[in-house]
Amino acid sequence: MSFSIPSSAAPEAAKAPSPVAEALRGAVRSPKVVIGAVIVSVMVLCALFAPQIAPNDPENQDLINMLMPPMWYADGTAQYPFGTDSLGRCILSQIIYGARVALLVGFGAAMGAMLFGTTLALLAGYFGGWVDRIISNLVDLWMSLPPVVLSLTLMVGFGTGVGNVILSIVLVDWTRFCRVVRSEVIVVARKDFVSAARLLGFGDIRIILREILPSVAPLIITLFTLQVGIGIIVEAILSFVGLSVPANVPAWGKMIAGARNYMYQAPWGIIMPILAMFVTVLGFNLLGEGLRVSLDPRLRRRTF
């Protein structure tokens, strides 16, 4: 027996904070969470207020100033801070507008994958038996298909458009949620407090929603954040091959595709959108990783 610090020290605290408040306080103290949250908020603000922030109309073609370098080069101008592409469109403005598609697809796909995957995971993990066998085998089967090929096939089948991009990502990535959440649900469902709830007359649905879901929520939040980053990359891949948004909507993948013919004369055209994507995904990953550690009481280091 060692000093039982958390259990015996805590009761002396005057006003007890809830575990949620405690986790949030831990999260704010984690540098990963803070840096990630700042990057994500900047990107969200860019997407929401693109018309106000962007210096130019992203689709406006300035054919005199084609392939202009960024403003910090000798022949760059302050009018186009990141330069222009082969049609003379402002790269910065396209990146800012491109954040709209990226985040819409990222959040939408993550939300869908989360709802679909988590629902099946809760059913499989809680009921076990044949329900679990059917769902788990489906997941195994699904995961044996190569994800990029599967989403490309789905896109060809559905046709282009943002809604279909989201749908195809959901159909590919729900398995990730399902598998990870299921194993956590199994752990929680074996806890005695679930049996206790049954003895108190709780029905299955109520037990799942009131007892199990709150316990796996931190994991779901973390997976969601990581999934947003994945969604952004997949969207870029699909718009790179022209299967995503229509021609008049700016998207990062399309910018990369358009700039690759001129990448030796005008490398900024390809570097800038890649950088934007890199920073955004990094932001989500940092946020997700930080949340994972600070929301999981097992990983949170007890300092006393």
Added chain:
Amino acid sequence: MSVLAFDQVTVTARMGGRKVDVLRDISFALEQGEIIGLVGESGAGKSMIGRVISGLLPDNFSVTGGKVEFDGDNLMALGKSQRRALLGRKIAFIPQEPLSALNPVRTIGSQFGEHLRHIGIESSRRRGLMIERLKQVQLRDAEEALLRYPHELSGGQCQRVLIAMAFAGEPALVVADEPTTALDVMTQAHIVRLIAEQQGLHHTALLFITHDLRLAGHVCKSVGVMYAGDMVEFGPAAAVLKAPSHPYTKSLLAAMPALTGPRHVLPALSDHMPGLASFAGLAGCRFSPRCPVKDPSCANTRLPVRQVGTGHWVRCAEACGRADIAAASAMVSGDPAGDRASVDFENVRLSYHAARGFLGLQRSRFDAVKSATFKVREGEILGIVGESGSGKTSVGRLIVGLERPSAGTIRVNGSDQTYNVIHLTRRDTQLIFQDPQSALNPRRSVMKLLTQALEVGESYKPEQQRRPVAEALLRDTGLPPDCLDRFPSQLSGGQRQRVNIGRALGAKPNLVVADEIVSGLDVSVQAHILNCLLDLNRRRRLTMVFISHDLAVVRYLCSRILMMHAGEIVEEGATESVFANPQHPYTKALLDAVPPESADRPWPPMQ
């Protein structure tokens, strides 16, 4: 020269900016061939002493005063590599959890062999030595055991291996940190005897850390009683057990239910041991806030050590030492049971089927409960006693309906409940789970846990009306009124167990099954919970099934007991008559395995 000498050792922890003494002025000397026991409840700091010896203090802890001498060398002055060289060779440890102390992916032989290599035994002699040592600790088929993996052995067998390893290098000192806590009562007796035998054989100095004062009294020559980082009393084991001088030692002994003699209401200490965070506010005697002798002067002044006998000292004021702790009142006697059966089991069997072989085509059957026939009468407390794996927990789960029987009939309150699903029908039978850590949803506040039964069904009450119910349950279970808004992680172990009880009571059951609910608790907290259960039974005529492996606790609480062994009920009867005149050999063996109150009776029994 002593093998091990602690001289005024103080260990300080840095917590944030503050410094807290987690061990204060610990002094004792352990001679060759001697056994000293360190006794205390969880949080007393007894394991910290083991860590001082091994040099494995937590990061922000350091020895700030006094010195530790081992074989005449100052341990603190030695370099890291010199200290590491001592471990295993000169100082050996027997751990608390035998299973987690062994590497699960390596065979016993490979781990034992590596240990022998570490202590410098040449390879040609290793195998012979291993077999010889394993035979000494009475491990059957010692040669066979070398090829086994830890999970293929029982906890007791693993502990035997670890004992053999600890004594293999003929160390000068062995530190046994709660070596039997994780084991069954019967195994405990064997293991204690083995440790004592090995210690006598090799003439080793042994430091025996335990929470069980009675056990220490039988094993050790001298005993040191620890409380919140202080050694409050030290003396010859017999003297400490017979004539305890510190109020804490007295309370600890008084709070342990007895196996013989008349039953008394256990006097329980209020509150629980202070945690590290509150040490700073306790400059003087750290026991003073809970001390039954209220002397305000102790709280602020550090008292000197006072001799009370040969080699027997106590750190307490003169007046307190003389005060009598427990004016024990006799138990309310009489059988409270009525005639009607609350639960009626008839030839109940519970089997599990495991799929085996290729594609799980072969099935093997395991009977957790072979055939159980018994009644629980209304208003009584029935004890079910047995070792782990005896099927007692399965019986409890069958009663409340968490398991369905494979054969036989179960009647609860007169109606046949054999095949009922537990939802809806069985709210009048509740189970109090063993481990409150797992039984309390960490995301519910105490308020929401206690009133969980009001969220559904007939007893539904809107949220505004739940608070009075929760407050009444707090009073029933003896919890402080300010804990309604706390969460389980912010409660002490004893408080959590009370919430666990309170939640079951919230469903207004007429039958409660309590499954080993005091086995993880300290003695003083255990006394509280037991008294609380007795009170509920007497005042509300609540029928109870109390499942436990601890015979003394069962004797204190139950009017009738069932003995279970390997899935079968081997003995049944009124508690006093079973204890006075056990019939089944298993019952006899179990009774013999418990360390008796009197230190004069030899224990552990010879085989």
